[in-house]
Amino acid sequence: xxxxxxxxxxxxxxxxxxxxxxxxxxxxxxxxxxxxxxxxxxxxxxxxxxxxxxxxxxxxxxxxxxxxxxxxxxxxxxxxxxxxxxxxxxxxxxxxxxxxxxxxxxxxxxxxxxxxxxxxxxxxxxxxxxxxxxxxxxxxxxxxxxxxxxxxxxxxxxxxxxxxxxxxxxxxxxxxxxxxxxxxxxxxxxxxxxxxxxxxxxxxxxxxxxxxxxxxxxxxxxxxxxxxxxxxxxxxxxxxxxxxxxxxxxxxxxxxxxxxxxxxxxxxxxxxxxxxxxxxxxxxxxxxxxxxxxxxxxxxxxxxxxxxxxxxxxxxxxxxxxxxxxxxxxxxxxxxxxxxxxx
Amino acid sequence: xxxxxxxxxxxxxxxxxxxxxxxxxxxxxxxxxxxxxxxxxxxxxxxxxxxxxxxxxxxxxxxxxxxxxxxxxxxxxxxxxxxxxxxxxxxxxxxxxxxxxxxxxxxxxxxxxxxxxxxxxxxxxxxxxxxxxxxxxxxxxxxxxxxxxxxxxxxxxxxxxxxxxxxxxxxxxxxxxxxxxxxxxxxxxxxxxxxxxxxxxxxxxxxxxxxxxxxxxxxxxxxxxxxxxxxxxxxxxxxxxxxxxxxxxxxxxxxxxxxxxxxxxxxxxxxxxxxxxxxxxxxxxxxxx
Numbered sequence: 278x279x280x281x282x283x284x285x286x287x288x289x290x291x292x293x294x295x296x297x298x299x300x301x302x303x304x305x306x307x308x309x310x311x312x313x314x315x316x317x318x319x320x321x322x323x324x325x326x327x328x329x330x331x332x333x334x335x336x337x338x339x340x341x342x343x344x345x346x347x348x349x350x351x352x353x354x355x356x357x358x359x360x361x362x363x364x365x366x367x368x369x370x371x372x373x374x375x376x377x378x379x380x381x382x383x384x385x386x387x388x389x390x391x392x393x394x395x396x397x398x399x400x401x402x403x404x405x406x407x408x409x410x411x412x413x414x415x416x417x418x419x420x421x422x423x424x425x426x427x428x429x430x431x432x433x434x435x436x437x438x439x440x441x442x443x444x445x446x447x448x449x450x451x452x453x454x455x456x457x458x459x460x461x462x463x464x465x466x467x468x469x470x471x472x473x474x475x476x477x478x479x480x481x482x483x484x485x486x487x488x489x490x491x492x493x494x495x496x497x498x499x500x501x502x503x504x505x506x507x508x509x510x511x512x513x514x515x516x517x518x519x520x521x522x523x524x525x526x527x528x529x530x531x532x533x534x535x536x537x538x539x540x541x542x543x544x545x546x547x548x549x550x551x552x553x554x555x556x557x558x559x560x561x562x563x564x565x566x567x568x569x570x571x572x573x574x575x576x577x578x579x580x581x582x583x584x585x586x587x588x589x590x591x592x593x594x595x596x597x598x599x600x601x602x603x604x605x606x607x608x609x610x611x612x613x614x615x616x617x618x619x620x
Numbered sequence: 621x622x623x624x625x626x627x628x629x630x631x632x633x634x635x636x637x638x639x640x641x642x643x644x645x646x647x648x649x650x651x652x653x654x655x656x657x658x659x660x661x662x663x664x665x666x667x668x669x670x671x672x673x674x675x676x677x678x679x680x681x682x683x684x685x686x687x688x689x690x691x692x693x694x695x696x697x698x699x700x701x702x703x704x705x706x707x708x709x710x711x712x713x714x715x716x717x718x719x720x721x722x723x724x725x726x727x728x729x730x731x732x733x734x735x736x737x738x739x740x741x742x743x744x745x746x747x748x749x750x751x752x753x754x755x756x757x758x759x760x761x762x763x764x765x766x767x768x769x770x771x772x773x774x775x776x777x778x779x780x781x782x783x784x785x786x787x788x789x790x791x792x793x794x795x796x797x798x799x800x801x802x803x804x805x806x807x808x809x810x811x812x813x814x815x816x817x818x819x820x821x822x823x824x825x826x827x828x829x830x831x832x833x834x835x836x837x838x839x840x841x842x843x844x845x846x847x848x849x850x851x852x853x854x855x856x857x858x859x860x861x862x863x864x865x866x867x868x869x870x871x872x873x874x875x876x877x878x879x880x881x882x883x884x885x886x887x888x889x890x891x892x893x894x895x896x897x898x899x900x901x902x903x904x905x906x907x908x909x
Contacts, residue, residue: 573728579721
């Protein structure tokens, strides 16, 4: 067997659906029936998961540290809000795609700025772009509604069939369906040769370029894709809450997002989903503990995670499940978080 | 014409303040390649210490300023020894997460202890108001800032260029490995510089309460400004960040005065354009290697 087919076999083995993944998604869908009184918070989790998935694409797979991912979330949110408010595209799914595409266009244009320079420059440029958009949204308050936000958004029924109800049931299943479809797409992409080349770039850009990977073009492509995902997450936000205000661009949103992804682990797509659940539970817990100052505890979580070390933390969490699996199979532990540190 | 000069004066004062606030960060980034987003938290600590001393304990303003410096430096030294030094070799992502965590904690803690509203420091009456100098309105407080910060800059330049510690520091920034090979205790040099930089930030925080406004969100609001100073200025010398701060100060004041509706738009655009044009900063080598 030559090296090339070796890689192929390995990649295909990884791309195959694992039974635990199927169980995971069945569980997510069943949540909609098991917890009928919690639709609103579950919708929030799904939305956050999609947003984190988008960051995982660039952070976990391409190694771009972004401090301003909320920029695309905001564009999606305002895009969907404006489309619905002015009745340009009434149908939510179409509006969703349109808002996502708008974010993708901005992502494509700004990707040229982001691929230049070292880590620090990237941090600055991504942060700067988010702040710039926030300032713009504030400046053109006749369009965006300024600090009051867009008001009076009314959403048409999804696909003309399912009207949004006040309990958020439709909103939840709609969000979950969107998340599932986009997850399938992301899964397909990261297991394709394109996804493999992204990992090569993340591990060593110079070597990747030497074996013929067009580094900059790949980074631009994945950045645009991530912007599209973030835009859709933002559009979902507007559509399910009928609200879009300036805080969609806020720095805290980008920072929290990093925490979500880091809790769950980067570079295997499920990190964002798991992280979103844990983050929301933590947030709820902290805000019942000290309503006004929950941010302190979130900050403490950041510091502790970094000081303990992300890899070590994931080993601890997976210790018990691995022990169980080892008992059943009599084999060595199989569940790991495939994480090579993003630099 | 006079309004231009007045703006220029305000801009220079603002820029010098930014320089004192941010020059510690330039060293952190340049020497240890550590992305410290929490630098503003040290400035805020100094500002609040000064405010408490002046407003509640009735200290004179000029006696409280050194205390602001000392307290921030002590906090900085303690945190450096306890937490920061474990993270020098980690990835940038870890450093970013860690310092964001610190920012969040400081914001919530100050909010809890001091309340969320903006705090003012009672100034001695000699510093209030402004006087005319050939028709140019000059604020006394801003003049004082320029004088203090100007002296500080000169002193820093002298320390860096003339003293033994300065040459050690420069050697460590240039090449930490070679410097330690020559017997320079790089971690010690760094710990000292870190604490000193935090102290300067604290002093800057105390001085800036009047101009920038001091509230618990200070570290978040001005994070980008500090980063701009460092990335645009580079860290190869003290002149780079200094010129970058002046540019930023003058640009920001002029932008707010002449195109008030564009708000902070001007500054961000200038920053992005400069970083595109020269990703390694306007002056010399990049801050992060």
